Amino acid sequence: MKYILFALLLVNSLNAQNWEKIEGIFNPTGLEMKHFTAPFFVDYDNDGDMDLNLCYLSSRSKFYKNVSTSGTPFYEEDTVYLAQIPVLDPLNYYSYAVFADLDSNGTLDMVTGGFRGFTCFFNKGTIGEPAWEKVDSIFTEVNTLIGSDPKPELGDLDGDGDLDLLAGIGESLLGGPDAGTTRGFRNIGTRTVPVFEYYTPFVNGISDAGLNSYPALVDINNDGDLDMVLGRDLASMLFYRNDGTPQAPIWNGVGNFIQVEGSHYWKNPDMTDIDGDGDFDLVYGTDDGNLLYYQNNGTVTNATFAYNPALFPVVKVSGHSTTSLADVDGDGDMDMLTGTSLGQIRLVQNNGTSTAPAFALTAGNYGNLSTSSYSVPRFADFDKDGDLDVITGATDGKVYLYLKNGSTFTSVDWFPSVDIGWSSIPAPVDIDGDGDMDLLVGAETAANVVFMENTGNNTFVQNMSLFAGVSFGSYNRPSFGDADNDGDFDLLIGSLWGDLKYYENTGTATAPVWTNNSTLVAGIEMDQNSTPYLADIDGDTRPDLIIGDSDGNFHYFKNLFAPVGVQDVNPVPSTFAISNVYPNPFNPMTKVELSFAQAGEYKLRITSVTGELIGEKTLSVTQAGRIDYNIDFSEYTIPSGIYLFTVDGNSVRGVVKLVYLK
Numbered sequence: 107m108k109y110i111l112f113a114l115l116l117v118n119s120l121n122a123q124n125w126e127k128i129e130g131i132f133n134p135t136g137l138e139m140k141h142f143t144a145p146f147f148v149d150y151d152n153d154g155d156m157d158l159n160l161c162y163l164s165s166r167s168k169f170y171k172n173v174s175t176s177g178t179p180f181y182e183e184d185t186v187y188l189a190q191i192p193v194l195d196p197l198n199y200y201s202y203a204v205f206a207d208l209d210s211n212g213t214l215d216m217v218t219g220g221f222r223g224f225t226c227f228f229n230k231g232t233i234g235e236p237a238w239e240k241v242d243s244i245f246t247e248v249n250t251l252i253g254s255d256p257k258p259e260l261g262d263l264d265g266d267g268d269l270d271l272l273a274g275i276g277e278s279l280l281g282g283p284d285a286g287t288t289r290g291f292r293n294i295g296t297r298t299v300p301v302f303e304y305y306t307p308f309v310n311g312i313s314d315a316g317l318n319s320y321p322a323l324v325d326i327n328n329d330g331d332l333d334m335v336l337g338r339d340l341a342s343m344l345f346y347r348n349d350g351t352p353q354a355p356i357w358n359g360v361g362n363f364i365q366v367e368g369s370h371y372w373k374n375p376d377m378t379d380i381d382g383d384g385d386f387d388l389v390y391g392t393d394d395g396n397l398l399y400y401q402n403n404g405t406v407t408n409a410t411f412a413y414n415p416a417l418f419p420v421v422k423v424s425g426h427s428t429t430s431l432a433d434v435d436g437d438g439d440m441d442m443l444t445g446t447s448l449g450q451i452r453l454v455q456n457n458g459t460s461t462a463p464a465f466a467l468t469a470g471n472y473g474n475l476s477t478s479s480y481s482v483p484r485f486a487d488f489d490k491d492g493d494l495d496v497i498t499g500a501t502d503g504k505v506y507l508y509l510k511n512g513s514t515f516t517s518v519d520w521f522p523s524v525d526i527g528w529s530s531i532p533a534p535v536d537i538d539g540d541g542d543m544d545l546l547v548g549a550e551t552a553a554n555v556v557f558m559e560n561t562g563n564n565t566f567v568q569n570m571s572l573f574a575g576v577s578f579g580s581y582n583r584p585s586f587g588d589a590d591n592d593g594d595f596d597l598l599i600g601s602l603w604g605d606l607k608y609y610e611n612t613g614t615a616t617a618p619v620w621t622n623n624s625t626l627v628a629g630i631e632m633d634q635n636s637t638p639y640l641a642d643i644d645g646d647t648r649p650d651l652i653i654g655d656s657d658g659n660f661h662y663f664k665n666l667f668a669p670v671g672v673q674d675v676n677p678v679p680s681t682f683a684i685s686n687v688y689p690n691p692f693n694p695m696t697k698v699e700l701s702f703a704q705a706g707e708y709k710l711r712i713t714s715v716t717g718e719l720i721g722e723k724t725l726s727v728t729q730a731g732r733i734d735y736n737i738d739f740s741e742y743t744i745p746s747g748i749y750l751f752t753v754d755g756n757s758v759r760g761v762v763k764l765v766y767l768k
Contacts, residue, residue, distance in 0.1 A: 124626055124689070125651060125663040129182070131643075132421040132465060132660040136181040137170060139420050140633070140657040143391030144257070144320075147378035148205045150187070150214055151233055155179070156378055159188075160391075161203050161218075165633050177382065179417070190238040191216070191227060200225070202257040202320075202374070206269055210297045217271075219256045223249030224273070248273070248291055248302050253282020257374070261323035261332050263308050265352035268293045271302050272309070274319030274336075286315040286338065311357035316340045324377035324386050328406040331355065337375040337390060341368035364388060364400065364411050380417065385409060394424045395657055420659075421465045423452060427654030429585075431641035432485040432494050439463060440643045443472060443496065444654060445481030451498060454660075461645035465660075472496075473515045475508055482637070484585075486534035488520070488543045488564070497545070499530030505547060520564055521545065526554040531637075535586040535595050537572060539616035546586075548599070552578040575620045576609055587640025587649050589626070591668045594618065598627070600636035600653070625693070630663060632656070679703050679732065682758035684751070691765040694740040698762065700753060701732045708755035712737070712764075720744060725753075739766050 129136040142163035147156040151171065158181060161167040169188050170181035191200075200218035208215040213229040213236070224245040231237030248271070255276030263270040271291040275283045283289065290308025295301030312334070320337030327333065331352045336344040345363035350356030366373065372393035380387045381401060388400040388411055397418040404410035425447040434441040434453065442454040442465065453472040458464030475483070475496060482499040489495060489509050496508045496515065503526040508515035524530070524547055531548030538544065542560040549555045555578050558566035578584070581602030586595040589608065594615040599607040606627040613619030634656035640649040648665035655661065667688065679701035686699040702708075705727050712720040720742055725735070737751065744766070752761045 124665075124667045125630065126666055128662045128664050130180075131463060131662045134419050135179055135417070136183075137397070137418065137420070138168065138183075139395035139397065139422060139659060140165060141395050141425070142201070142372060142374075142393055143395050143397060144202045144374045145376045145389055145391050145397060146204050147376055147380070147389070148214060150205065155382075156380060157181075157184075159203055159205065161201055162395075163201055167200055167203055167218075179380070187236060188216075188238075190236065192240070201255070204258050204260055206260045208260075208269060208300050217258045217260065219258045219273075221254050221279070223252055223254065223256060224258055244300060244302070248304075251283070251304055252289060253278030253285075254280055255282075255285075255318070257318075257320050259321045259323055262352070263290070263323075263332060263355055264292060266293075268295070268297045268300065270305075270308065272321045272323070274315075274321045276318045284314060285317050286319050288312045288315070288319045288321055288336070308355065309357075311359075312336070312346060313344070313359070315344060318372075320374045322375045322377050326377070326386055326409050335364070335375050335377060335388065337373040339372050341371060342366065343373055343375065343390075366390075366400065367398065367413065370394065370396075370398075387411075389418075395422065395659075396420060421454060421467055422660065423450070423467070423658040424448065425658045426480055426635060426656055427658045427660055428482045428583075428637040429639035429652045429654045429660065430484040431639055431643070431652065434485075434494060440641050442652070442660075443483045443485055444660075445483050445498065446658070447480055449477045449479040449481045449500065451475040451477070451481055451483045451496065456643075459645075463643045473508070473510070475515060477506055478502060480529055482531050482583075484532055484534055486543050488534070490542065497532045497534055499532050499547070501529055503527040503530050503549075505530050505532045505545070521558060521566060523566075523568070524556060524558065526550070526556065529581075531583045533584040533586055537586070537595060537618055539614075546573070546584055548578065548582040548584045551580055552582065555582065555584075572618060573620065575622075577607070577622070579607070581635075583635065583637045585637075585639050589640055589649055589665070589668060591648065596640075598638040598640065598651075600632075600638045602635055604632035604634050604636045604655070606630055606636055606638055606653075626667075626689075627651075632661065679730065682753075682760060684753060684760040684762045687762055687764065691767040692739075693767050695736060695738050696764065698735050698737060698751065699732060700735050702727045702730050703758075704756055705729050706756040708753055710735075711750075711752045711754070712742070713750050713752065714747070720749065737764070 140162040144161040146159045150157050155172045157172050158170045169184045171184045172179050173182050174180040200220045202219040205214040216227040218225045226241045226244045227238045229236045230239050252273040257274035259272040260269045270293045273289045275287045277285045288309045290305050291302040292305035293300050315338035317339035322335045323332040331348040333348045334346040345360050346357040347360050348355045349358045370392040373390045375390040377386045385402045385406045387402045399414050399417040400411040401414040402409050423446045428445040430443040431440045439456040439460040441456045444452050451472050453468045454465050456463050477500040479501045485494045493510045495510050505521050526549040528550045533546040534543050544560045545558045547556045559569040583600035589596045594611045596611045597609040607624050608627045609620040610623040611618045612621045632655040637654040639652050648668040650665045651663040653661045683701040708725045710723045749764045
């Protein structure tokens with residue numbers, strides 16, 4: 107008999123002790139990179155280092171506090187600072203944002219650009235307790251002139267002590283100015299009450315940048331006036347030196363001032379002193395979400411820039427990352443296979459250890475494998491030769507199996523009947539415990555999901571009866587793993603919408619019974635296309651959760667609830683014991699382990715802490731041993747609170763505390 111040891115859970119984490127999201131494994135600086143990032147650095151808490159607001163094209167912006175004390179930035183999301191900023195509708199996500207004190211009250215205000223033009227939020231509170239007030243009147247006239255995709259920039263362009271406004275014009279859906287142009291607005295109000303009027307002299311000499319214009323103002327040569335870096339939807343950037351005065355800019359285009367890489371077609375810049383050496387560095391967001399850092403190794407008057415990849419490293423792919431983990435190179439730690447929207451099959455190698463992973467995306471396709479588009483590769487040993495074969499899905503709805511032989515792969519067609527029509531998601535598993543690999547294939551619709559049972563000699567027969575009771579939903583993305591370490595495979599299902607479902611296998615390793623326990627993963631959600639996988643990447647024997655998403659990121663959730671190991675013990679307990687209540691807190695069900703040294707009748711009671719009887723049952727134990735007893739509070743009409751579960755009989759008595767959260 108096996109006795110499962112549970113660890114004491116002390117971490118306050120996601121879903122009442124189930125998971126803890128760990129930053130820094132795939133994103134060492136703590137930042138989440140999504141498509142079309144627009145960075146803006148600002149020291150919002152006046153602690154001397156640069157914090158960061160990241161806007162994204164199609165989701166809410168995030169504000170990150172720089173919590174590093176080492177000089178190398180590390181960021182934690184501040185979920186409070188911008189919590190009052192509304193997202194009025196899906197068309198009103200803020201694609202761009204800048205911060206400045208527009209009303210001179212000592213706090214930073216926020217100007218955003220998006221589908222509805224510019225929006226202003228005044229902070230009428232404090233740094234620690236912001237009180238955001240939306241002010242519609244400031245940009246009423248401005249918004250009639252800038253279209254539906256403008257990027258704001260603030261700076262004093264006429265030397266009168268207040269902040270003027272630039273609008274980089276993007277590709278407006280409903281018409282507007284020419285995309286790629288830049289418009290200027292002079293502040294004719296005061297330092298406390300801004301009023302903006304259209305003013306073309308601010309942008310005379312600024313050429314059309316292309317499909318988008320992303321202006322960033324900075325005094326790059328320390329001559330007392332503002333120069334301009336202009337990002338755009340092309341591989342290069344533009345730079346304009348101000349050869350005028352602080353009161354009247356004269357823009358002089360300087361070619362090749364900043365030599366940047368050419369692999370990204372979308373570049374949204376910000377200029378800030380990242381390394382604290384007193385001059386301005388360049389950081390820009392890109393189409394695939396990466397932040398690229400060009401360090402200024404020159405001086406405050408003579409800038410020279412060089413790419414520095416060390417500051418914002420991130421392990422991601424261009425889009426639609428997927429997950430499958432195994433020890434590919436036999437070094438004792440978990441490596442990862444991922445697909446991409448382009449059909450690539452990429453290896454993310456673990457160069458760390460089994461307890462301290464260090465992942466890095468390797469160059470090229472793994473094993474020279476690829477497919478048409480939207481690949482979903484998974485490791486599995488289909489031919490039982492002891493190495494890891496690869497099976498992948500694709501946009502065409504078919505699955506492609508590659509058997510590994512030495513260092514090469516051979517394509518075999520073992521699943522000619524599988525064609526779900528669109529976007530296949532293979533999930534290999536030996537679900538019936540017969541020693542060979544079966545295959546579940548997720549699909550766009552639940553009706554198209556197929557399960558191919560391996561009946562021997564790699565003969566596959568469709569048999570969905572093994573998944574009775576499972577609601578796959580649309581655009582499902584399944585995978586298997588032993589989440590609770592009980593020796594059988596459980597089922598995780600991701601989706602297009604980013605949420606997860608979890609079906610616990612309450613049967614056996616040879617005869618699964620699926621019980622919906624999605625509360626276990628409630629609150630774990632990606633923006634789109636969550637692709638989950640279970641694997642122990644920190645060496646504590648608990649299967650952790652690694653999720654891919656539509657932006658190409660990977661997310662790591664540490665498992666805090668599963669048993670931490672298996673230990674052989676005497677199958678007959680020497681004494682009575684109550685142990686291992688899980689989950690606790692719970693709603694509405696929990697499970698408790700009861701160990702009986704002798705058979706007999708036992709009274710099971712649930713009472714309040716004051717002794718009020720809530721419920722009572724009799725349990726007949728036919729032989730000594732251990733049982734898992736389910737407690738269901740849905741049988742009772744009681745509020746949340748602390749209750750006592752008591753077992754009494756045959757000269758033994760035990761009690762355990764239960765925490766019920768409705």
